[in-house]
Amino acid sequence: MTARGVTKAFGGVRALDSVDFEADWGEVHALLGENGAGKTTLCNILAGIYRADSGDIAVGGARRELRNPAQAIEAGIGMVHQHFRLVEPMTVAENIHLGWPETPGVVTQRALIDRTRRFMDEIGLHVDPTAKIWQLSVGEQQRVEILRVLARGARVLILDEPTAVLTAPEAEDLFKVMRSLAAAGLTVIFISHKLNEVLEVSDRLTVLRNGVREITRPSAGATAQELARLMTGEERELEVEHRVVTGEASLDLRGVSARNDRGIGALHEVDLTVRAGEIMGIAGVSGNGQTELAEVICSLRPAQSGSITLNGTDITDFSVRAIANMGVGHIPEDRIGVGMVLSAPVKDNAVLHNYWTGEFSRGVSLDRARVISFAKRLVELARVQTRSVFAAAGQLSGGNQQRLVARREALVGDRALVAAHPTRGLDVNAAQEVRATILEKRDHGCAVLMISDDLDEIMLMSDRIAVMYEGRVMGVFDAADADRERIGLLMGGHEPALAAAP
Amino acid sequence: MISAQVLALIDNAFLSLVGSAIPASTVVLLAATGAMLGERVGVLNLGQEGLIGVGAVYAVIAVLSWGITSPWLALLIGMAAAALAGLIFAVAVVVFRANQVLVGLALALGGVGLSNQLGTNRNGTPIQNTFQEVSLGGSFEDGSVLEAFLFHDPIVYLAYIAMPVALWFLLFRTRHGMNMRAVGENPAAADAVGVSVMRSRLGYTVLGAALSGAGGAYMVLSFTPTWSPDIARGRGWVALAVVIFAGWRPGWVVAGALLYGSMISLDTTAQARGWELPFFGPSDLSFFLSMLPYVVTLIAILIPAGAAKIGRRVRATAAPGALAIPYWREER
C-alpha cells in the first residue's frame, strides 16, 4: 500500500504535511515519532476515520477513495486504535460482528458465538466469545479488536501504540501474532515511540517528525540513538543524580487496602515508605492499582484497612482538603478529566487545589484580586502560553494544560507530591520541564511518589523503585542496583522471590 | 371455555383494574415506545407532549376537513405529521448537534402550541369514523373481566402484542438491532466499524416520532374520540418516565404503561364503587387520584434506582451510554 502527498490540518495547524508512505505485503512496518508527530493522524486517514485535505492512497496498486471506515475496510485496511472502539456492555461475539455486512440479518446470540469460535480457530487467536467487553483484561480487549479487523478480511492491519497498555509477556505474545500475520502475507503497520520494541519486531520503519517524513529504512542495522535523533531532531538528555536518602519516613503506608470503582479489591496490604528528599518511582503496567494508590493517599478513595502517615501524623481519615493543607500535592493521572475545569478560566483552575485556604478566602468570600495575581504568577512560573488568565482553560493546548497542573500541584505539595504518569502525552520539551519541576521538588526536601508505566522514565528519575502488580508491591529497589530485566519480570507478575533475590 | 369460567369466578379487582387500563394506557405505550426507539440510538426526545398533540390534531383535521373516512388513513396522516415534526427535531440535534434538552422542550412547547392553534375551531366536534372494536374470540357480558382483556380495537392489539414483539426481535435478534444498540452505547465504536451513526439516529428519531404521533392519533380516533386543547395532558412526560422505569426494554414498556393506566382507571373504579378519601369528601378522592399517576410514575423511577444504590449493585439495565450526547467524529 502506498500513500502520496498526504496533508491534513486541524484548526489551521498542519498535522501532516505532504507525507509519502509505503508498506509492502508480508512486512511489519513500524511508524515512529514523538507525540504530535502525526503518526496517529496518518493512520486515521488510512483507516478512513479522517479525511485528508489532499493526497492519494493506493492499495495493491489501485487508487482508493477512503471517505469512511467502511470504505477502508473494503479496501482491506483495518485499524486497531489505542483507545479501543468496543461497546462495553455487549459481548465479544457481538462486538466482532458489529457493523459487518456479512453478519446474518437475523441472528441469535448462539449463532454469533458459534461463528466467532470458528473465526478464532481459523486465525488462531482466542477470547471467550460470551464474555462482555468490560469483563476482559486490556490484552484480551486488544485481541478482540484484532480479531474483528482480521475477520473482515483486512490485509493491511494498523496497530496504534499497541504495547502501551500491555504487560511485557502480553507484548511478547502480541509480537508473535504480528510476525505470524506478516508471515501469512499481510501488512502490519504499527505505531510506537518505544525504540527497542520497534527494532525487535519490525522489518522496516518510517520516522515522522512534525508532520513530515524523515526517513524510511530497513530496521536491521538501525540503532536506537540514531532513531531517537531523527524523532526529536536533536539529542537531549536530562542528567539526574540519584540519591540515597536515609532517615525518617515522610509518607508512610502500612497495610493499605482499597477497592476500585467496581468494588473489587485493587490494593492489597500495601506497605510503602517515601522519605523526604527522594523520588520513589512506582513501576508497573497501568491498571495494577497505581491509580488507586495515588487516590487513597490523597483521600479521593477510602482505605478499607491500613494506615497512612505523613511526617508522623495519621492522615488516613483526613478529608481531601486537610491532606492538601498538610502540603500534599497530586498530579492526577487524568489531568484534563480530574485536575481541570476546561470551561472555567485559567485563574480559577490555578487555585483549584487551594482556593479555600487563608491565602485566597475569608469565610465564604473569595479574594478575586489575589486569585488573579496568583494565577499570573503561576502562568509565568509554569511557562504556560495563554492570552490571559481570564481565557478558558480549554483554549490552552494540551501541553500548556499539563504544565499548569504540574506546577500548581508542585506549589501545593510542600511535603509530598504524588505524581501519576506526569509526562504521559507530553512532547519531549514539555516532559523535560515537568521532570525538572519534580526534581526541584525533591531537591527541596519534598517526598515524591512518582507513578509511571514507562520503565525508562522510572529508571531515569527514581532514587528508589517499587514494582506493583495486581495491587501488591512486588519489591523495592535502590536505583543503584535496580535491574531492568528483573523489574520487567516483576511487572509481569513473575515470582517475586526469584526476581528479588540479590 | 374453562378459562372464561375461571376468570369470571375470580372477579379480581387487580385484573379488572389492569384490563380497563388497557385503552387508557395505549397512548402512553405508543409514545413511550417511540421515545425508547430514539433513546436506544442515543437521542433523548423530550418533545413527546408536542408529538402527541401534532399526531392528534392532524388525524382530526384529516377526518373533519379533508373528508378522510378511513381511520387507518387518518392514523397514517397523524403519524406522518408527527414524523415531520420529529424530522425537524432530529435535524437540529443529530445533524447540527444542538442541545437535545433545549430542542426537545422546544418541540414540546411548539408542538402543543401548534396543535392547539390548529384545533381551535374543532374543539369538541365528535369524530365519527373511529376504530371499531374486534373480539379476540368468544362473547361475554358487558363489563366482565374477560371483555376488558379480549375486546378492543385493532390498534390495541398492535400496540400491546405486535409492536413489543417486533421491537424485541429487531433489537435483540437482528444484525441491524445490534448495530442500533451500539450506536446508542458507543457511537465512536459503531462509527469505527462502518455503522452510520447519523443515519440510524435520524431514522429512529423520526420513526419514534411517528409512533408517538400514532399515540396522539389513537386518542382522537378511538379513545376520546374528539379534539380538545392540550390533548396530551402530560401523557408525553409520563411516557418518558415509563421508558426509564422499563429500563429501555420493549416488554417492560408495556408493563410501565399499564401501571400508569391502572392509576387512571382507579379513579373510575373508585367513583363506581363509591369510595371516599379519609377525612375528605367523595369528590376529593377524584382530585387525589388524579395526582396519583404522576406520583406513582415518579416512585416507579426512584425505587429501582434507590435500591440499586443502596444495594451497591451495578444496575442490570442502564441507560444507553451515549444518551443525549451529540456525536462528533473529528474529535481531537
Add this chain to the structure above:
Amino acid sequence: MTFGRWRLVRRLDTDARTAALTRVAGAVGALLLVGLLLLLTGRNPFWIFFEALKAIFGSQRGIEGVALRAIPILMTALGVALSLRMKVWNIGSDGQFLVGAFAAVGVGIHMDGPGWLVLTAMALAAIAAGAAWILLPALARAFWDVNEIITTLLLNFVAIQLVTWSALGFWRDKKAAVIQSTEKVPFTLPDLPGSKSLTVALLVPFLIALALWWVFRSTTVGYEIDTIGGNPRAAGFAGIRVRRRILTVMLVTGAIAGLGGMLQLSAPGAQALNAGFSAQFGLSGFIVAALAGASFAGVIGGGVFIASMFYAGLVLQTKGLSVYIIFGMYGIILTGIALGEIAARFRLERADADGGVDESGDAGGSGGVDGSGDAVLEGATT
C-alpha cells in the same frame, strides 16, 4: 465545509461573549422566522409588531403590565439559571412556583395577625414549600444519580392537580359561587411609590439577581458551584462535597421559584388561587434562562424581553392572535437559541490561510438560524 475561500472549523472552546451573542442571534433569527410564518398565514407581522409596541409603551398601564408579568418569569428564570450553572436542569419550576403560592394561600387564609407578620409567614412558607417540592428529585439526583429532568417535570402535574383541588375542593371560597377559587388573603404587599398596580415584589427578583451575581463573583460557594458544573470530578479532586452541594443548590432553586409563587399571590387583585393561577411561568422562565446562559444580568434582560412578548400576546388576543401562537413561538425561539449555541462552536477562517488562525470572522454572529445551520455542516458525517 468550504465556501470559496472560507471554511468553517470547529473550535475546542468558546468564550462566553461569543456564545451569548450567537444565542441572542439565534433568538432574533427565530423571531424573524416567526414573522415570516405569520406573513405566510396571512397576518401582517409589522402591524402586529407595532400594535405590540403600542400596547406596551403606549401607556403606564402597558409598562406596568409587563413588569407584573416579569416578576414570576424572572423568579422562575433565576432558579433555573442557578441550577444551570451546575448543569442541573430544573424543569419543575412551574410546580415549585405553584406550591409556593399554595403554601402562601394556606398560611394567609388561616393565620390571624398584623399584615406584615402574615405576609412574612406566607413568604417563609412559600420558600419552604418550593424547596420541599424539589426535595425528592434533588435527593435522587444527588445521591442516586437519577436524572432530574423527568422527576422535576412530573411534579409539575402533581402541583397543578393540588392547586386545582384546593381551589375547587378543600379551600374553596364558598361565598363566591361563580368564580372557583380559594378564599382571598386579606393582605397585599406594600405598593411601589408612584405605581398603580405594582408592589415592592418587583424589587425581589432584582435583589436576588444581584445577590447571585455577587455569590458567583466573589465567594467560594459560587466558585464551587461553577466547578461542579464544569467538571464534577475536578470538584471532587478539590475536596468539594459534590452531592451535598447539588442537593442544597437544587433546594435553593426550588425556594426561589416558591417565593415567586408567593409574590404573584400577594399582588393586589390576585390574593387567591385558582386553577389557572400559573400561565406556565416556569416554561417562560426556562426559556429566559436558556437565552441568558449563565449570566444573571442576562436573565434580567431576557426576562423583560419574554415578559413583553407575553404581555403583548395577551393584549393582541383580541386582535386575532391566540395564546397558543405565543407557545408555538416559544418553541421556535428555543430552537433558535439551541442552534445559536452550537454556532458559537465554529469559527470561519480563510481556507488558504497558512497555518495561522484568523480571529476575525465568528460564525453565527451574522446569520441567526441560517448562519448556524451552515456552521455545523463541517462536522456532519454521512
